[in-house]
Amino acid sequence: MTTQETAKDTDFAIEGHGDISVGVHGAGASGDGSASATRITPGNALRPEDIALEIQRGKVKPSEDVAEFALRIGDDGLILAQRLGHWISRAPELEEDIALGNIALDQLGHARSFLTYAGAAWGKSEDDLAYFRREHEFRSAHLFEQPNGDFAVTIARQFIVSFYQYELYTKLMGSTDATIAAISAKAVKEVDYHRDHSAQWVLRLAGGTDESRARIVQGFKLVWPYVDELFEDDELTTRLAEAGVTVQPSSLRAEFDRLTGEIMAEAELEIPGVPQTLGGGRNGKHSEFMGYILAEMQVLAREHPGASW
Amino acid sequence: MASQNLQSVPAELSPEEQEREAAGQAYFDRIISEDSRIEPRDWMPAAYRKTLLRQISQHAHSEIIGMQPEANWITRAPSLKRKSILMAKVQDEAGHGLYLYSAAETLGQSRDQMMEDLIAGKARYSSIFNYPTISWADMGAIGWLVDGAAICNQVPLCRASYGPYGRAMVRICKEESFHQRQGFEILLELSNGTPAQKQMAQDAVNRWYAPSLMMFGPPDDDSPNSEQSMAWNIKRFSNDELRSRFVGMMVEQVRVLGLTLPDKDIRFNEETKKWEHGPLDWNEFKEVLAGRGPCNSQRVERRREAHENGAWVREAAVAYARKQAQKENAA
Numbered sequence: 169m170t171t172q173e174t175a176k177d178t179d180f181a182i183e184g185h186g187d188i189s190v191g192v193h194g195a196g197a198s199g200d201g202s203a204s205a206t207r208i209t210p211g212n213a214l215r216p217e218d219i220a221l222e223i224q225r226g227k228v229k230p231s232e233d234v235a236e237f238a239l240r241i242g243d244d245g246l247i248l249a250q251r252l253g254h255w256i257s258r259a260p261e262l263e264e265d266i267a268l269g270n271i272a273l274d275q276l277g278h279a280r281s282f283l284t285y286a287g288a289a290w291g292k293s294e295d296d297l298a299y300f301r302r303e304h305e306f307r308s309a310h311l312f313e314q315p316n317g318d319f320a321v322t323i324a325r326q327f328i329v330s331f332y333q334y335e336l337y338t339k340l341m342g343s344t345d346a347t348i349a350a351i352s353a354k355a356v357k358e359v360d361y362h363r364d365h366s367a368q369w370v371l372r373l374a375g376g377t378d379e380s381r382a383r384i385v386q387g388f389k390l391v392w393p394y395v396d397e398l399f400e401d402d403e404l405t406t407r408l409a410e411a412g413v414t415v416q417p418s419s420l421r422a423e424f425d426r427l428t429g430e431i432m433a434e435a436e437l438e439i440p441g442v443p444q445t446l447g448g449g450r451n452g453k454h455s456e457f458m459g460y461i462l463a464e465m466q467v468l469a470r471e472h473p474g475a476s477w
Numbered sequence: 478m479a480s481q482n483l484q485s486v487p488a489e490l491s492p493e494e495q496e497r498e499a500a501g502q503a504y505f506d507r508i509i510s511e512d513s514r515i516e517p518r519d520w521m522p523a524a525y526r527k528t529l530l531r532q533i534s535q536h537a538h539s540e541i542i543g544m545q546p547e548a549n550w551i552t553r554a555p556s557l558k559r560k561s562i563l564m565a566k567v568q569d570e571a572g573h574g575l576y577l578y579s580a581a582e583t584l585g586q587s588r589d590q591m592m593e594d595l596i597a598g599k600a601r602y603s604s605i606f607n608y609p610t611i612s613w614a615d616m617g618a619i620g621w622l623v624d625g626a627a628i629c630n631q632v633p634l635c636r637a638s639y640g641p642y643g644r645a646m647v648r649i650c651k652e653e654s655f656h657q658r659q660g661f662e663i664l665l666e667l668s669n670g671t672p673a674q675k676q677m678a679q680d681a682v683n684r685w686y687a688p689s690l691m692m693f694g695p696p697d698d699d700s701p702n703s704e705q706s707m708a709w710n711i712k713r714f715s716n717d718e719l720r721s722r723f724v725g726m727m728v729e730q731v732r733v734l735g736l737t738l739p740d741k742d743i744r745f746n747e748e749t750k751k752w753e754h755g756p757l758d759w760n761e762f763k764e765v766l767a768g769r770g771p772c773n774s775q776r777v778e779r780r781r782e783a784h785e786n787g788a789w790v791r792e793a794a795v796a797y798a799r800k801q802a803q804k805e806n807a808a
Contacts (some may be wrong), residue, residue, distance in 0.1 A: 216558075250552060256567050257548040257779065260576050260787025262541070269568035275560060280557050293555050319790045336805075375800060376793025383789070468555040468613055475614075475671050476661075477556040 190264040214354045216294060219347060223288040228347050235289030236307070238348065239297070239406055240450055241336070242282030243271035243308035246298060248329060249276035250461055251316055260319050266364055271326065274358040297468035303459055304452035310445060313457045320380070320387035321370045328391060330362035331428050332398050344412035367431045375434035385437065392440040397447030399424070404450075413426040422460035509710055514640040517583035525709055528702070529639050530584045532711065534591045537577035537677075540570045541595075542776050546610040547619060555613055562659055564614060569652045576648060580641040588598035596781045604762065605688045605771030614667055614681035616675075618662015622682070622689035624725070628653045629723045632694060638710035661730065662752075668735045675735075682731070684737045690754060691762045693720040699759075725752040 222228045230238060252272035259265040283294040311329065316322045337359055340352035373384035399421045401409075408414045432439060448454075469475075490498065501520025508515055515521055544567050554560035569692065578588045594600040605623055610616070631650050637643040667678035694700055694716040706712035712723075724743060731738050742755030764770070 201524055227555075243586070246557075249564075253551040253564055256551060256571070257544040257785075258783045260790035262571050262578075264787075264790075265544070265571040266568055266575070269571065273564050276557065276561050276564065280561065283557075288488065298557055299555075319787065348565050365630055372797040375789070376795075377798040378788065379789050380793030380796075418686070464552050468553050470553070472671065472673065475555075477559050477666055477670075 170263055180269070188267035190392055207437045213352055214281065216277075216284045218294070219281055219284045220353075222347075223284070228285070228288065229349070230285055230289050230345070232289055233404060233408055233411075234348065234413055235286040237414060238282040238286035239432055240296075240307040240309075242279045242286055243306050244312050244329075244333075245275040245277075245279030245282065247312040247458075247461060249273070249279060250465055251312070251314075252326075254316060255322065264319075268322070271362050271365065273347065274355075274362070278351065278355045278358075281354075285347050285351070288338060295469065299466045300473075302461055303454055305455065306458065306462070307450055308454075309394065309397045309449040310447055310455055311391060311398065313392055313449075313455055313461060314394060315457060317387065317390060318383060320383035321390055322387075323366055323373065324384065325391045326362060326365055327366035327370050327428070327431075328395055328398075330359050330366050331424050332420070333359045334363055335423050336414075336417075339420065343414060348413060363428070370431055370437070371435050373414045374437050384435075385440075389440045390438065393442050393445045394447070397445040397449060400447065400450070481621030484489050506570060509638060509680075509708075512636075512638075512710060514643065516640045519760075524705075526584050527713065528706060528709070530581055530586055530643065532706075533577055533581040533584070533642055534586070534594070535601050535603075537574050537581060537591065538595045538600055539606065540574035540577060540607045542602045542780065544570045544574075545776055545779055546606055546608070546772075547616060548615055550613060553613070554616075559663070566659065568709055569656065573645075573649045573652070576645040576731060580639075580645045583641045592780075592784060594611055596762050596777060596784060598768070598777060601766070603692060604765045604770065605685075605692055605770045606766050608684070608688055609771050612681060614677040616662065617660050617667060618681035620656050620658075620687040621664055621730070622685045623661075623692065624653050624657040624660060625727065626689045626692040626723055628657055629726070630721050633713035633719075634711075636710070636713060642711075661734070664734050664736065678734075679736050682736050686739050687757055690724070691757055691759070693717075693723070695759065695762075701788050721751045721753065723755045728752065730769070 209239055214432070219228070223292065249272045254266050255268040256265055259268055279298075280294050283297045287293055287297050311325060314321075316325075318373055334356060337352040337356035343352065343358060344348040371381040372385060373387075375381070399417045401418050405414060405416055409416045418436045429439070469477075498520075502522065503545070504519070505515065505525075508519070515525075523606050547563060547567050547570075551560065554563050576592060581591060582588060591600065595602070605725070610619070611764055628650060631646055631653065633652060634646040635643055638647065664678045664682070667674040669675075694703075697703065697715045699719045700716050703712060703715060707715070708777055725745070727738060728743060740755045745751075746753050768774075
């Protein structure tokens, strides 16, 4: 298949781009104190622009199935970034404005890479896909579009997301599709920090005050109905699992349960006994929230179709 | 003036204390005359401490309040690349706020206290953030003009006599120069885009030009604190000097953008070798400073809301840390 052939020609993982934070001198990969938040670790820099370039050169082109899969995980990141971005300037403390902003940036970065790659199958750019698709064409799971709620709801959502994404990206690093593997190799390092961030907050909120404990219990109750959807297999994942592009989502569940269970146990929290929703996000069936998210995200781009920004 | 009264040694000090004060003052004077740096544990005049605290906390508040007008466009940024850059930029501003609050804390005031003063309306922040961001081009104009003016102001502050402030400014200026470039790039792209985009860019420049010039503060003959700050090596150049330099820079850059500055009186004075600009509406400046700008109450309200909504989270973190410490002690 095309993706396997191209695997030999591309070597994203070793193509470093050094410091993209223009105007910042003197700071290397040494953890320099003046490093900017926009820095990408040299040697580990895979930018959406690099993927776009490879596409342009005709070096990579996903199959229809791979593109559809990239769309799913790309949309997950995009919609979550859109949600998380709202926290910036509203967080409980400055450190969290920065942390949540950073997680949003990481998610958006992954989304841009996956959408850029997906778009190559249909001659579309990341922006064509983000700004000019309609609601039923988005493939994100319902968890990602759930409202931020209070800080506890956001943390509960992030906790589930980051443990799920960590398992997924870890497996995708071994994908037979070189581009999916390369994007995932970069993403997994970032998602590892997201796991740490959310797990620490789950412990703090559960073990903090009576109020914070009540809120995190309620937070989990609100987002837990959307867990099962993340681990549902379907025809696409079955075909792609056979081709070694991805694994069946259901195969990630045991490790997710074990690792989240450890934190939940330490926090003395019960897994909420709430019914699981039917989901449908992977087929374009979304909640009432999605229309508003897209309306806000797309409004300006759609006002100026064809414009460049 | 109140700040000068604070400098004199209070009469009730014991002879030993008076001697220590005099030795401290002598040390301070020597450091300043050598253009060297005062560090947190050094003796410093009470008025120097007060001036710095006011300036640094005001600067920190400006970063924090300044996040809002730009955060306003994160969810609507018209491309994913721009969204990503804007998020990183607003996040940088939170980082700047953090370094600056930390620098201010070395002078003896807690971040909590500074935040309370901000929310209570007792502390100031840069007036420019009381203007609304009504179009995407405002992201460009803020980066280019507002961050550009901030850089002109802040580069000399890297040499400020107070160590923690100067060092924080070094780091901040590096990021600000990146911010300014991204603002310029937004405007350049718009200016070379569709007629509607170009108009959007020009409109934003028209609105942000005068407020950005006023960021340098009142004219020199109406700037009571400047002289003392310059004597203390906190401030290096006068308001009007910096403003003139800024105008000179913008005159060059606006040509590259293919836009115009809304000021027909800009000229280079061959005699003084300085750039001059048209009259500024200092009455409006004072009105906005006095709380009558378009967004004053909105900005402070957002900060209050975030701070109060976050109280239970901060309390939880403190309670958890206390419990963990108790567990460790018990073990």
